[in-house]
Amino acid sequence: MEIDKAIRECDDSRLKTKYTNAIYVIKRALALYSIQEVALSFNGGKDSTVLLHLLRAGYVLHKAEESSSQDVADGENTFPIRTIYFETPTVFPEINSFTYETAATYNLQMDILRLDFKSGLEALLKANPIRAIFLGVRIGDPTAVGQEQFSPSSPGWPPFMRVNPILDWSYRDVWAFLLVCKVRYCSLYDQGYTSIGSIHDTVPNALLCIRNDNNSKQKFRPAYLLADGRLERSGRVKRFSAPVCGTLSSVCNGLKIEDLNSNNMLTASIIAVGDEILFGTVEDKLGSVLCRKLHSIGWATSLLAVTRNDIDSVAEEVERRKFTNDMVFIYGGVGPLHSDVTVAGVAKAFGVRMAPDEEFEEHLRHLIGEKCTGDKNEMAQLPEGITELLHHEQLPVPLIKCRNVIILTATNVAELDLQWHCLIDSLKSNGDLVLMAPFVSKCLTTTLSDVEVAQPLSKLCLQFPDIYIGGYRGSRKGPLMIRFEGKDLSRIEAASQSLCQNFQPGAFSETE
Secondary structure (H helix, E strand, O other), X not given: OHHHHHHHHOOOHHHHHHHHHHHHHHHHHHHHOOHHHEEEEOOOOHHHHHHHXXXXXXXXXXXXXXXXXXXXXXOOOOOOOEEEEEOOOOOOHHHHHHHHHHHHHOOOEEEEEOOOHHHHHHHHHHHOOOOEEEOOOOEOEHHHOOOOOEXXXXXXOOOOEEEOOXXXXXXXXXXXHHHHHOOOOOHHHHHOOXXXXXXXXXXXXXXXXXXXXXXXXXXXXXXXXXXXXXXXXXXXXXXXXOOOXXXXXXXXXXXXXXXXXXXXXXXXXXXXXXXXXXHOOXXXXXXXXXXXXXXXXXXXXXXXXXXXXXXXXXXXXXXXXXXXXXXXXXXXXXXXXXXXXXXXXXXXXXXXXXXEOHHHHHHHHHHHHHHHOOOOOHHHEEEOOOEEEEOOOOOOOXXXXXXXXXXXXXXXXXXXXXXXXXXHHHHHHHOOOOOOOOOEEEXXXXXXXXXXXXXXXXXXXXXXXXXXXXXXXXXXXXXXXXEXXXXXXXXXXXXXHHXXXXXXXXXXXXXX
């Protein structure tokens, strides 16, 4: 079979793994259901084109386990699996033409349905004994949420098994397969379309635009040249009369220096994720360190919160803080365990999907080897369309930045020190971080009671609103410590002197 031969002879180990896993799913489905009980949903797009050829190969390999090699060879030009095509008035003409040409080329037994997907399935399944349908769904697709390689249809839909052989395939995997196997695909993909919907909501991907200085017709590079597969659906927008390329406005993924002046106070929230902290099993030592690091670059910490290992809890906390702070730092709950939900929670807070990130997966592979590959590599899925990887030569895996949310993977102070150093370097080089005048402080201690100093301190706060003035004790019987924090050392000195003037000389002493 030419597909199987092309994959076996290629030197792409990742593609070979994806292919082997997909073929296993197909052969498993064909062992569970008879040919009369399965169908292929084909729409002319790149994913269903990949699925068609995987099914062709999978069918031949499945029959090889049951028949002689001669029988298999004779059956290579036949494809007995029923094919379903939903034809709508809003489909691109090129998709329609490609679908019919493909059906003729491979002798597909095609059922053409001109109803909506649900009604069409109800009619088809009522007339035919179909129990399983092969779908070209990939993680990151709107319909992929909650699906596995074998997933029963959703409640309210006709009963059938959804079979998803390419569920864990990325954009890069799809194009690697199509190019290695040298199979035809719809011509729209050579015109800059990277994800094709209807004629009303699909345009070429602006990231593939070939810029020119004259007013000639816009041209686009082919879809397989899109560098970042996470931006596959960037062309899924409503059509506008304005050109899709030209001068593209940059997406604000951080802080712009021109929007700030020396009087601004930049704020950050810190969110720790971990049931262990809330149970009291583990003490959070990173929050206070991170607060000091933020103060060292002149940023004020507005909140230090701990939330549960729960996607909704993380999403709610991030949702609240991302609008009220210039930056949000979140740590804990990052990894392959069932409780590691931080990244998914951030995605939910921004209302985007989790999608495979090929670049991040390559970093993971170098770090932990082939253990990170498999049917569903959760660690390599990142929030789609909002993620920026922050690289640094001292980090084995880049840090994750989602708009104004920084996801840290540190689990101890030493790791946090390294990640903070690398983060500052990366953000400064990108122009996404503003370094302000650092906070300075002064601390006085006294044996006076809280009652004696309460009123003078209250007046002092009104007199010096730009200075943080707080009091605390190491123990109930220990000395009272009064701390002054701000950006102007002269103002801090004036505030501390004003306080001392309310009491007898020697009532306060300065400490570190």
